[in-house]
Amino acid sequence: MAANEGFFVENAAPLTDGARAAFCVLGMPRGGTTMTAKLLQAAGIFMGQSLPVTAEDPDFAKLLKDKAPDRGEFDALLATRFGAHRRWGFKAPYKNHWDLLDAIPDSRFVVVFRDVLAVANRNRISTSADLLSNMAANLALQTQLARFIAKSGRPVFMFSYEKAVLEPQPIITALQDFCGAGSNAATRAAMMAVIRPNDSEYAEVMDRLASNVSCNLDIVNPHRIAGWARAASGKHLNIRITVNGEAVAEVVADRPRDDLSRHFGDAGDYAFEVPLEAGLYAGKPLSVEVRDAGTGAVLARRAVPA
Template identity: 35%
Template sequence: MVSFVVKRIYNGLRMAMGLELEPGDVDPHMIRPCGLLRPPKVEEERTVIVLGMPRGGTSMVAGSLRLLGVPMGDRLEPSNQEDLDILDLVASLQPLYGEDGKPITENFDRLRALIAGRNEERPFWGWKDPNAHVYINELMPVLRNPHFVVVFRDHFAAAQTIEARTGRDVLLSLEQGLDQMRFLLDFVRAYDFPLLMVSYERALRLRESFARQLADFVGVESDEKVVGEIVDYVRPDRGGGNLDAIYRATDRAFWRAREVKR
């Protein structure tokens, strides 16, 4: 047991120093939460787009980017960190595609005009939308030096959360989630832009690694204060505040109150 702990600490220090580990030395519990698929192009002008699935961790990433100083919208929905100007416009333009499946040009022209306006307002900005797969391909021509952050989460956990919030059948949400995952994988392969993949579950466990990897990708300095703020922010159900201890106590009380079947 002691040798196992020592080895874990030793490998953790090697990872912190940027040293490569042999495959057999990699601790599955210490795999970093982010995977850099394509390196960033840190220029003054760039746009960060957070993609994923509904209830899939995009809010956590968008909130962390906001704490890093990335402008994620002038009108933000505090519970999910979504840019209401973009989301409201997308909602008002439905349907975005005609019965023939082709994009409706005038609707997408309005959406592209909003993105172009943001480009004029500031050199560095971003937004997140877990449903952006519906329209993101049509925006690619106006995205300036796009950097994509794609978030992945346990499908069943996401489907459970959707059921709790909307009443939608879990199996239906799983099916839709798999379809959206296929789109994300196709999207990742189709373009050659900088791209960071994030494991929601590993980000919750290795919060400081997540904060520093995210900061490196978007080219932002991460001092100890900002990293600490992100570490405090990145937690399950953070919309309810600092509830980890309450959830643990409630869960324990539930099982203590149940009759034990023998």
């Protein structure tokens, strides 16, 4: 019986010499996508310039934060990347526009899967998220990922974050081959150095982003979602709201509310309200998530049974 080395390649297709490729990193928020993007970077794949600690390409992050990104701008960015790099990639963990990703020419996907309890517990610690609601949201996202992989027909490298931490060598060797990076020992050593479980720098930055914001979901029902989000700086927040893993709105939390004004001693203009499509969620359980649209940081989650 073959050993379980923690990875699998769907629709395997070796990269030939000179072939171009666009690598897209997918996974759950706080599920190992930063490590994965850095692994590709260590393998010699261009992943963007001036990358933040999250390794998220600012050019793609800015475009893909929109609920309906401009297809012309997206295609132009792809053309620019292919014009400058034969092989390149980007990380897209927070807002997965499946139709856009499926349309990328010569694409190859690298998808990391992580224990949903570990991810949810990290969010509970850093953002006071509800553990079980967080687990449900991440399970829903993993289901979407599996469906996308099955539908895309593109080469996909899937691997377990936990296996990569415990036994990195087989996964790194296979990922080198998937990227067309050969078997260079120096490259392999650089990739091995990337695997740092519980990276303190990353955790500190993400926790700081979350801790500077207060957010609450006051109303979650099949008709509307309402609540408030307040940055410590007083700046109005652009937030993204998802229901059952699908984005439904991106709004600015700037509506005034008397109760918020009394509580915070200021204008109290931090509220938001989003109507939901009539009948779409009737009789269904709801898993709602609020994120900072700029950073991707989780601000609040709430689950409501059917």
